[in-house]
Amino acid sequence: MVTVLKNKALQKSNSFISIFIFLIVSILIGCSSSKDIYYELPLEFRQPQKKIEFIENYRHYLKGIKIFIDPGHGGNDRKNVGFEGNVVEADINLNVALVLAEYLREANADVYLSRDKDTTITLEDRSKMADSVNADIFISIHHNAPGAADDIWTNYTSTYYHSKPGNYNFNPINNDLAKYIQRDLAYAMRNSGGPYSFDGTYSDYIIYPSDGFYVLRNSKIPAVLIESGFTTHHNESQRLIDPLFNRIEAWGIFRGLCRFLKAGIPKINFESESDTVNANINELNFSITDSLNIIPNSITVRIDSILSNDYSFNEKNNLLIIDIFKLEKDEHIIKITAANINGIHSFPFEKEIFVIKNKTIKGIK
Numbered sequence: 001m002v003t004v005l006k007n008k009a010l011q012k013s014n015s016f017i018s019i020f021i022f023l024i025v026s027i028l029i030g031c032s033s034s035k036d037i038y039y040e041l042p043l044e045f046r047q048p049q050k051k052i053e054f055i056e057n058y059r060h061y062l063k064g065i066k067i068f069i070d071p072g073h074g075g076n077d078r079k080n081v082g083f084e085g086n087v088v089e090a091d092i093n094l095n096v097a098l099v100l101a102e103y104l105r106e107a108n109a110d111v112y113l114s115r116d117k118d119t120t121i122t123l124e125d126r127s128k129m130a131d132s133v134n135a136d137i138f139i140s141i142h143h144n145a146p147g148a149a150d151d152i153w154t155n156y157t158s159t160y161y162h163s164k165p166g167n168y169n170f171n172p173i174n175n176d177l178a179k180y181i182q183r184d185l186a187y188a189m190r191n192s193g194g195p196y197s198f199d200g201t202y203s204d205y206i207i208y209p210s211d212g213f214y215v216l217r218n219s220k221i222p223a224v225l226i227e228s229g230f231t232t233h234h235n236e237s238q239r240l241i242d243p244l245f246n247r248i249e250a251w252g253i254f255r256g257l258c259r260f261l262k263a264g265i266p267k268i269n270f271e272s273e274s275d276t277v278n279a280n281i282n283e284l285n286f287s288i289t290d291s292l293n294i295i296p297n298s299i300t301v302r303i304d305s306i307l308s309n310d311y312s313f314n315e316k317n318n319l320l321i322i323d324i325f326k327l328e329k330d331e332h333i334i335k336i337t338a339a340n341i342n343g344i345h346s347f348p349f350e351k352e353i354f355v356i357k358n359k360t361i362k363g364i365k
């Protein structure tokens, strides 16, 4: 009995030693290998039924929404290739964009791409293409490289919006969209959001002061530019050239976009049946509508770029009335934004109005 016990104890001890040696060898092999790729499959990739359910749950919010996807660079523009020369940003952008298009189409959205192969498209044409299809949302996909040529350490995920708060041409909905995409993309990639930003979203003025990115500056719809990860960071570059990881990136962007659209976008309409306004009135009427309630103190009215308090908002009928009796000049630009209770802003309503000498409006265009 004792002998048997001893043998069992010995066997147990031997198996512990074997496991220990196996673990040490595995760790040593793991440390010495340069081909390890570190990423985690999202829940929806590990359990395909979850992916089907997620897409099904959001189909209602994406139905008929026109999404314009812009894979950056391509064709003659293939400069960012990482330090090892094999991480071609233009190709990775395209890979992610094509998978994103696939997910969006499964969810009932109408998808347009500035390119679906390796070809040269000017920045001007990218914006024009989005306009020509009357897209609702513009998403430009890029991968980053550091300013310093020998910087092998920097890596993070960031999402850019045009202009910055306080500027007339800052449209808060772009920041809203950037936040939603950035949150889910960074989470899917398990990356941080980079320095000098609380949530990983950035004004494009950080890169081009008072100018911003061309495709964002010239967008007439909510628009963001994603810099997903750095081609120049060794571990990140190994992931970026893995097609499965590109699918994870696309899934992160898709999730953020779905959740943004579910949060609702307020719409502002001029309440008139034609563009000719009764010449005897001294107020302008607009409706602000959303599937959720509007936050009254989120409303901003600018007349000729100056914030105005000469308005009232009725929460019961969603009617915004702007007094124009103080206006003196003939031509004025009116710009209105408002947010719903989820904090999502409308795209600005911006129109030129004409006031004739006796302070009544002749027309609107």
Ligand SMILES: [Zn+2]
Pocket (backbone or CB within 6 Å): 072, 073, 089, 142, 143
């Ligand atoms: Zn780029």
